[in-house]
Amino acid sequence: MSSLYIYNSLTRQKEKFEPIHAPHVGMYVCGPTVYNDAHIGNVRTFSSFDMICRYLRYSGYIVRYVRNITDAGHLTNDRGEGVNRMESQAKLERLEPMEIVQKYTVGFHQVMALFNTLPPTIEPTATGHLIEQIDLIEQLIKNDFAYEVNGSVYFNVKKYNEQYHYGMLSGRNIDELIAGYRDLDGQEEKKHSIDFALWKKASPEHIMQWRSPWGMGFPGWHLECSAMSTKYLGQEFDIHGGGMDLKFPHHECEIAQNNGSHGHGGAKYWLHTNMLNFDGQKMSKSLGNAILPLEFLSGSHPLLDRGYSPMAIKFLFLQSHYSSELDINIKGLQDAEKGLKRLMDARKLLSNIPLANIKPLTEQTSIDLKIVALCEECKTNMDDDFNTAKTIACLFELSTIVNSLKDGNIQSNQLSVHSVSLLAKTFEDYLIEIFGLKPIEENNHGKLDDVLQVLINIRKEAKIKKDFATSDKIRNELLEKGVQLKDEKDGTVSWSI
Ligand code: AMP
Ligand code: ZN
16 A cells, blocks of 8 residues: 555564554554643644544545543653642642643643644543453453562563563663662562552552552553553554654553553554754753743743744754754744745645646646656655655655746746646645645734734723723633733733634
């Protein structure tokens, strides 16, 4: 069907993509933990998988795209200890944990829509799949890869490693891992410090707890993805994705749980997206450089000079390969804005060229040949592990030809109808269908700006008359529609989407 090659993190090499049940493709991506707002780094990861899903569909595959919502049992410590993040946030915001889940799930969906990403075909929640998770633990106990201690259940990593290889994905060495945990030996109820929790007994003050064969408790972090990917995609499926930081321990443990329960590791191809940095530093909350999508759009974050459209940010993401680290900075954002405009202008121009005016050529000119070659190269690049960076470079080269056409340096009769329609189709396919981009103008300029200025003026007059109910109503209702007003120090008001 296609000649797609994918870098498989499991085998550490590029492999020809051969789905288990072509033309069907099963893809599982670890979704967000909905205890706070997704930051722009999270958006990069989910946008990358959106592009991957879109390209698979464009290539003719029927994709079942499963992306979960982690709404339970995510502990601050990697090894199944620490505090439950959902609960801490619920206490902080004085809300029910399920109100936290709802609030941040809704927010996550709004952000995903703002970035024009397609929804997954199934979006299962951890709390909606406790029965499947308990079944999985029971199977692991039955297969002697898990044991119960005082109402908690742990995965026996050493036992598993006798039959399988714990570290097959991450390349970690079990002896080194054990040595690293040595200080904790004897302080824990686990058989070995490397063992991870499948189920944790809940102390009475825990708000989120459920009934299980081992008493009241909550599931371990890694369990839900094994349970839900198996349920919706089968014991063996095609693609499992997530950010690079999930490779260990999360994905390593998922593979162990899968092998331990049914003898298959789960996915055939493991894909990992790389991290987003800001000015050279990894974007993270603790460093204070985790910019939220809405802060980007309004420009309200101190690291930004002004607001940027989600499409400019998405274009910046696509200009580098999904598995490369990406440094985001103001210059890059401004260049991305210009670059996207250039490509969208070329697309617009092409869609307006009347093909009837183009004379059919008896033989192809060198420009025709160049166009055909560059259009084919777009596909070759995407087939090479979704190389969006190189594809965009080809589109830029093609836009130079389109601009020469506009400026009259190339006459339309130098081109064949075939190459002009191929050009138009290539811009449409890659920019709109595969990359999921939209022209920035549709959001930011022209009529919309005029309309918003009218509303901004009405709000200003209301404020002068001390009619704060009206001024707040305008601001809040616009915000609900995804338009944020920003009051500047000099009294002017800017807006962003
Ligand atoms: P979380 O909600 O923390 O589980 O993260 C959701 C997804 O975002 C995971 O796949 C993470 O690997 C990914 N992620 C977290 N931080 C970054 C970052 N700075 N850049 C890119 N992806 C990230
Ligand atoms: Zn996961």
